[in-house]
Amino acid sequence: MNPDFNNLKYFCLFVGNPRSGSTLMSQILNAHPNVVISVEADILGRFQNNELTSKEEVLESIIKRDIKRGLNNNYSHTGYEYKIDSGFQYGHDQLQIIGNKKQGRNANLLKKEPELLQRFGTILNLPIRVISVVRHPLDNISTLLIKSKCDAYDKTTIKRYVNAYSKRSETVNHLMNVKSYDLKTHIIKLEELILAPRRTITECCDFLQINVDDTHLDACQRIIFKKI
Numbered sequence: 661m662n663p664d665f666n667n668l669k670y671f672c673l674f675v676g677n678p679r680s681g682s683t684l685m686s687q688i689l690n691a692h693p694n695v696v697i698s699v700e701a702d703i704l705g706r707f708q709n710n711e712l713t714s715k716e717e718v719l720e721s722i723i724k725r726d727i728k729r730g731l732n733n734n735y736s737h738t739g740y741e742y743k744i745d746s747g748f749q750y751g752h753d754q755l756q757i758i759g760n761k762k763q764g765r766n767a768n769l770l771k772k773e774p775e776l777l778q779r780f781g782t783i784l785n786l787p788i789r790v791i792s793v794v795r796h797p798l799d800n801i802s803t804l805l806i807k808s809k810c811d812a813y814d815k816t817t818i819k820r821y822v823n824a825y826s827k828r829s830e831t832v833n834h835l836m837n838v839k840s841y842d843l844k845t846h847i848i849k850l851e852e853l854i855l856a857p858r859r860t861i862t863e864c865c866d867f868l869q870i871n872v873d874d875t876h877l878d879a880c881q882r883i884i885f886k887k888i
Contacts, residue, residue, distance in 0.1 A: 665719055669786075670868060671758060693753035698761065704777075715784050722758055767832065781842075791867075805818070
């Protein structure tokens with residue numbers, strides 16, 4: 661395995677609340693010929709714990725996970741299927757964007773250690789581009805409660821989930837206002853991704869400075885409409 665990292669523009673990190681649609685958006689990007697986004701690999705956490713200590717280790721870890729999922733035909737996550745017929749999901753042509761989707765975990769890590777992202781970017785020697793997928797807070801919190809199988813009518817439980825949601829949202833707001841290093845953040849509303857997929861995907865690709873063609877947009881649009 662000898663991937664070419666010479667044309668990389670950015671490291672893309674998903675940060676925000678879980679159950680927001682970030683897996684769908686990450687797989688839309690992962691199906692792009694110039695992008696590899698690792699799904700649910702705790703890259704930032706492993707860096708924090710000194711399990712990944714160099715740029716090469718970080719990038720190769722993502723590529724290996726992507727190849728493994730492709731070989732296993734693993735297109736599902738949390739009970740949903742995310743296969744996109746673009747020809748590049750779990751594969752790439754000229755690699756320009758590489759990244760990690762573990763939106764909730766990344767937000768929790770950065771809430772506790774805000775300087776972690778700058779340290780991560782320094783070792784990568786790549787600008788970081790943050791994507792945060794958001795949806796209506798009530799939808800978000802209710803799906804988290806359902807997934808947890810907690811007592812959704814217990815006030816203490818509801819308060820705990822609301823507070824956790826707020827803290828992760830505060831982290832995203834903080835990242836949007838960072839001016840000290842080359843960091844930019846792009847917000848994607850799940851509702852807009854569903855109602856206007858071509859425009860929303862194109863805007864995201866513009867943010868990452870990659871071209872997108874009708875073949876990719878058509879394939880992504882089909883999976884979105886299939887889900888609704």
